[in-house]
Amino acid sequence: MAEQSQVYGSSNIGEQPPSSRPYVPGFGAWGLRLMAISYLTVFIVIPLLVVNVQGLRFGLDVFWQSISRPEAVSALTLSVTTSLVMTVINTVMGTLTAYVLVRYKFPGKTLFNTLVDLPFAIPTLVIGVMLVLLYGPQTIVGKFLQQELGVRILFDTPGIVIALLLVGYPFVIRAVQPVLLQMDSNQTDVAQTIGASPWTTFRRVIFPIIRPAMVTGALLSFARSLGEFGSIIVVAGNIPMRSQTGTVYVYTQVEAGNMQAASSVSMVLLLVAFAATIGIDMMNWRRHARN
């Protein structure tokens, strides 16, 4: 990439245009800018405003009341806890998978690497249907888990976590992989030569380099999971206080015409998701500032 920008790049994103080209927006430029701004306003700014205005329409007290209903609290808690559990597992397994994909040659690796993106391409509702077919009470796997181990997957928390693990699978891998690819092998070689164990090499040499990418992937998958709906409604159903997540709660309230409840819980979900993404932005910004 560094060489490329020397050959091609007389301008990079975020840089000033070269001084030889004084920038004067013409008539066409204003038209394009207006198009871009209206597009983002119509599709993003207005929906954002709508949810917040609708949620706070009758004041903070009503907002507070509607998010402190037991069903709402339970739904929000379930969303956040299942997303957190997913994020922890996904970060560990995603980093491991990214390392294996970058470091080792093995048969079927190209296919594996392609299939990593499957959750980006497959409808999440279909992911839910697949899990029902695998873990349903009539299937071999589902029967075994329930009768022998006493674990209920469907209509319960484990099913939600498994669905989220599928949905969030690519995020950490695709964030960590490019960083590992760019890493200099000499550093790990040197560490091994002077007698560091593989674990020490990972902890002291590799981990510090990939940590920002790991956090980015983790936060993205966390934010994505909070909003997940299709797979969860199939896998977990819609049992209030038990398997109803935040988004399923919002869906139920919209269906029932209860807009205040829908808006308030939506606002909390959006706030948590934004906090996660703002975390990513701030991290990137700090890293840029340091370099």
Place this chain on the structure above:
Amino acid sequence: MREIKPRSPLALLLIGIAVLYAVVLFAAPLVAIIYGAFKDGIDPIIETLTDPAVLHAFEVSIGLALGAVLINTIFGLVTAWVLVRQKFRGRGLFDTLIDIPFVFSPVIAGYAMIVLFGRGGWLAPPLFPIVFALPGILLAKTFVSLPFITREVQPVLGALSLEPEYAAYTLGASRWATFRRVILPELWTALLYGIVLTFARAVGEFGAVAVVGGNIEGYTETATSFVFRAMNDRNSTGAYVVSLILCLVSLLILFLMNLLRRRMVVSRG
């Protein structure tokens, strides 16, 4: 990092864990759905595939996903252009806004559209209905797939050299001709990649579409909402067959993504 042959037991163990995890997570459900679709023989499959409700659902899904692709291609290109080439106050803010559909729950987006365009809504349309009708689904699909094209095109456009463009202007090419003949050829691969991602996201969307469209059979029912209804109606074969088709479509999409990514690697050196 250099690629090496795994020799140590630790290396084999790590590969084993990664592969096993992927197999348990993905391969097992994929096998389960193939089994589920075929377990009652071929007749129910044919029955499902000739069911007018199913065909209509696929028409709605694919037609409106293509509509969303069209809208997002035109406006996404313009947005990428404006964000890379123009400087104005608030540009950073707009740049951040683009990613919002990635974290904005589709259900909540659908709900916002009901508040806006529904009966008695803030902007209730006087002429034709949006909510519980096809225009609403188009809007929902456009929203959820909005970031991809801008985000794919933006970095390529930003890394583009300005010299060929100046040369074209010097030779007397118009702005449009320069864009079409000089800039667009450089953007094609990234744009196509963005289009494929947009289509995949738009065709598979369920949450936003279910809220805005209301899953009216034979009208606003999409392929994914058909699966949802079939699951609830215990029409399990129908649900499994349509799910399997959607799986195959997504494998095709994955294949295209892979092809385009290789071209990008080649063309970017």
